[in-house]
Amino acid sequence: MKIFSLISLVLFISSCNNNPIGNKIINTENIIDITVDPSNSKNVKPSTIFNSVEFLTFKNEENIISNINKVNVAGDNLIFESDNVVFRSNLNENRALMIGRPGNGPGEYISVNDLYIDKQDSTINILDGKSGKIIIYNYEGEFIEEFRNPNFTTAIGFTKLDNNNFAIYGGAAFYGGLDYRCFLWSADNKKIIGKFFPIGDEHKYDFFIDANNFWDDGNNILFSYSFKDTIYNMEKDKIVPKYAINFGDFTLPQEIRENNYEDVVEFVTRLRESNYAYQATNFYNLDKYLYFTFQYKSNRFRSFYNKHNQKTVIVSKIGTKENNFIEDELYYFSKIVIGSNDNFLFCQVDPYEFVSIYDGIKENLNEEEWTMYMKGNPELEKLYKLFKSEDPGNVILKLEINTELI
Numbered sequence: 435m436k437i438f439s440l441i442s443l444v445l446f447i448s449s450c451n452n453n454p455i456g457n458k459i460i461n462t463e464n465i466i467d468i469t470v471d472p473s474n475s476k477n478v479k480p481s482t483i484f485n486s487v488e489f490l491t492f493k494n495e496e497n498i499i500s501n502i503n504k505v506n507v508a509g510d511n512l513i514f515e516s517d518n519v520v521f522r523s524n525l526n527e528n529r530a531l532m533i534g535r536p537g538n539g540p541g542e543y544i545s546v547n548d549l550y551i552d553k554q555d556s557t558i559n560i561l562d563g564k565s566g567k568i569i570i571y572n573y574e575g576e577f578i579e580e581f582r583n584p585n586f587t588t589a590i591g592f593t594k595l596d597n598n599n600f601a602i603y604g605g606a607a608f609y610g611g612l613d614y615r616c617f618l619w620s621a622d623n624k625k626i627i628g629k630f631f632p633i634g635d636e637h638k639y640d641f642f643i644d645a646n647n648f649w650d651d652g653n654n655i656l657f658s659y660s661f662k663d664t665i666y667n668m669e670k671d672k673i674v675p676k677y678a679i680n681f682g683d684f685t686l687p688q689e690i691r692e693n694n695y696e697d698v699v700e701f702v703t704r705l706r707e708s709n710y711a712y713q714a715t716n717f718y719n720l721d722k723y724l725y726f727t728f729q730y731k732s733n734r735f736r737s738f739y740n741k742h743n744q745k746t747v748i749v750s751k752i753g754t755k756e757n758n759f760i761e762d763e764l765y766y767f768s769k770i771v772i773g774s775n776d777n778f779l780f781c782q783v784d785p786y787e788f789v790s791i792y793d794g795i796k797e798n799l800n801e802e803e804w805t806m807y808m809k810g811n812p813e814l815e816k817l818y819k820l821f822k823s824e825d826p827g828n829v830i831l832k833l834e835i836n837t838e839l840i
Contacts, residue, residue, distance in 0.1 A: 465664075465675050465676065465677065465678050466676065466677050466678070466744065467677075467678050467680045468677050468678065468679050468680060468724075468739050468744075468746060469680050469682065469746060470679055470680065470681050470682075470684075470711065470714070470728060470737060470746060470748065471681075471682055471684065471748070472681075472684055472711050472728075472730040472735060472748065472750075473684075474748060475730075475735055475748040475749065475750040476747075476748070476749065476750060477749075477750055477751040477752075477753060478747075478749055478751075478752055479752075479753070480752055480753075480765050482836065482839065483738075483749070483752065483833075483835065483836055483839060484765075484768075484833045484834060484835065484836060485777075485834040485835070485836050486833075486834040487813065487831065487832070487833060487834075488813075488831075488832040488834075489783070489813055489816075489817055489829050489830070489831060489832070490512075490525075490528070490780075490829065490830040490831075490832055491528050491829050491830075492514075492521065492523050492528050492529070492530040492830075493528055493529060493530065494521060494529070494530045494531075494532060496532065497516075497519060497521075497532060499516045499521065499530060500516060500517060501516055501517050502514050502515070502516045502772060502782055502830060503515050503516070503772060503782070504546075504548070504549050504646075504772055504773065505772045505773025505780045505830065506549055506550075506551040506773060507525070507773065507774075507775035507780075508551045508553045508556075509553075510524050510525050510526065511523075511524065511525075511573060512524070512525050513533070513549065513551055513558055514772075514773075514830075515546045515549060518536065518543075518544070518545050518546045519532060519536060519546070520532070520533040520534065520543075520546055520549065520558065520560060521533060522558070522573060522575070531574075531575055532575060533558055533560075533571050533575040534560070534569065534571050534575055534577060538565070540577070540580065541569065541571075541577030541580065542569075543560055543562040543565060543567075543569055544562055544564040544565050545562050545563050545564040545565070546560055546561070546562065547561045547562065547563040547589060547590060547591070547592075548560075548561040548589075548590070548591040548592050548646075549561075550592060550593050550594050550648075552594055555597075556572060556573050557570050557571065557572055557573075557578065558570070558571045558572070558573065559592075559594060561586065561589060561591070561592045561602075562586075563586060563587055563588065563589055563590075564587070565582075565587075566582055566583060566584055566585075566586040566587040567580050567581060567582040567583075567586060568580060568581045568586065568592065568600065581621055581624070583619060583624070583626075585602065585604070585608070585611065585612060585617065585619075585626070586602065588604050588607040588608060588611070589602045589603065589604045589607075590603055590604055590605055590607065590643055590644075590647070591603045591644070591646060591647040591648060592648070593648035593655050593657075593668070595618070595655060595668065595669065595670045596670055597621075598620060598621050598622045599618060599619070599620055599621065599627070599670045600618070600619045600621065601616060601617075601618055601619075601648065601655070601657070601668050602616065602617050602618075602619055603615060603616045603647045603648070603657075603659065604616070605640065605642070605643070605659060606633055606636065606637040606640040606641065608633060609633045609637035612626075612629060613632060613633050614629035614630060614631055614632055614633065615630065615631035615632075615633055615659065616629070616630045616631055616657070617629045617630070618630075618670065618671075627671075628671065630673060631659075631662075635692070635694070636691065636692075638695065638697075639695045639697055639698040639700070639701040640660075640661075640698075641698050642660040642661070642713065642715075644658075644659055644660055644715045644716065645715065645716045645771070645772070646716070646717065646718070647659055648668065649717055649718065649719050650719065651719045651724075652719070654667045654668070654669075654676075655667070655668040655669075656668065656676065656717070656719075657673065658714075658715070658717060659715075660713045660714075660715050661686075661691065661712060661713055663678065663679040663680075663681070663685075663714060664677070664678055664679070665677035665678075665679075665717070677724075679714040679728075681710070681711040681712075681728075684709065684710050684711040684730070685710065685711070686705070686708070686710040686711070686712040687710070690704065690705070690708065690710070705729070706729075706731055706732045708731075709731070710730075711728055711729065711730045712728065712729055712730075713728055713729045714726055714727070714728040714737075715727060715728070716771060718771055718773070718774035718779060719774060720774055720776070720777055720778075720779070720835055721776055721777050721837075722740060722741060722742065722777070722835075722837050723738045723739060723740055723741065723835065723839070724738075724739040724741060725737070725738055725739075725771065725774065725779060725835075726739070727769075733750065734769070735748055735749065735750055736748075736749040736752075736768075736769070737749070738835070738839055738840065740839075740840050743840070745840050746840070747839055747840045752765040752768065753765070766791070767781055767782070767783045767788075767831055768781050768831065768833060769781075770782040770783075772830070777834055777835045777837060778832055778833060778834055778835070779832075779833045779835060780830050780831070780832055780833075781830065781831040781832075781833065782830065782831070783829040783830065783831050785821040785829065786821075788817065788818075788821055788829075789818070789821045789822060792814075792818055795807075817829065
């Protein structure tokens with residue numbers, strides 16, 4: 435394990451009237467270094483990473499469930515967002531209950547920018563950016579209460595720190611208003627009680643939206659955002675650095691970030707032409723690992739950081755050496771991770787893309803080869819036939835991660 439020793443990190447926290455409520459100087463002697471070296475990446479077989487594969491489908495009598503973007507698990511409950519509607523289902527069945535309802539009135543929502551599941555009081559918290567509010571329901575979809583704040587309208591993600599305090603993230607969208615990427619908000623006094631990470635000139639091209647900015651590691655709420663390369667413990671009055679993503683010789687120089695780019699296209703083009711690794715994001719917590727992805731040139735790499743021995747496996751491609759087209763294409767979908775729980779990653783599968791991929795495979799195999807592949811993969815055969823005959827909406831791929839991976 436490598437430890438960064440920093441003398442101090444000064445976090446300026448301001449209230450909504452810009453008066454400081456406490457300049458926190460945090461001594462950080464135990465920041466854990468997550469070493470990420472893209473030159474050590476490797477192609478691996480699916481069986482090396484995944485112990486099992488399961489497909490989850492959901493149906494609701496009133497709604498077509500498609501475009502599932504976020505998944506949260508609480509016990510046997512699976513709560514997810516589909517086309518700005520929230521549903522709750524059981525992991526052992528495919529019926530889905532709609533939570534609340536779309537609309538402009540009290541207890542209704544127009545958009546679902548983010549979800550937070552409070553497992554202690556069994557509530558579902560929804561950030562509705564278009565309405566500028568946070569809405570709270572119980573697991574049966576019954577409305578409990580809601581909070582409004584004009585700054586919620588440009589928020590991207592949020593989390594609940596305790597019964598009365600929320601952390602809200604907006605990134606560069608907060609430029610010209612708050613001018614900080616993240617703020618703390620008190621439900622008691624309906625005020626902003628802290629601000630973090632001032633926004634600079636990067637707002638001109640920094641339009642990156644992360645899959646999630648907050649996650650629970652079982653002990654703390656953790657926070658990060660694109661290009662920061664640091665993961666923080668988030669508390670109600672301060673944040674404390676916990677992990678540092680260390681790309682070593684592949685670290686993106688600060689001067690590249692500080693150049694005056696015309697737009698985001700010019701910025702991304704410059705990055706992909708470089709030999710640097712960047713944008714560690716899409717963090718998902720597992721029992722043993724911290725899963726995340728990062729960009730190197732034009733490729734996105736998947737990483738599994740072992741929280742116990744502090745080693746990292748970097749995966750450039752998941753495939754087989756036996757020319758098994760079925761397996762290779764199946765794990766293409768594992769790039770789109772939308773949730774995690776215990777040792778499982780949940781990934782989105784688009785039925786139309788699924789059919790298109792496997793139709794292409796079928797064209798390159800004779801009838802005997804196709805039949806053999808399908809019979810050897812009964813779950814795939816079942817899905818393929820289902821998708822060809824009707825539109826079931828999106829499917830979630832549930833992947834069990836091998837705890838002996840590293």
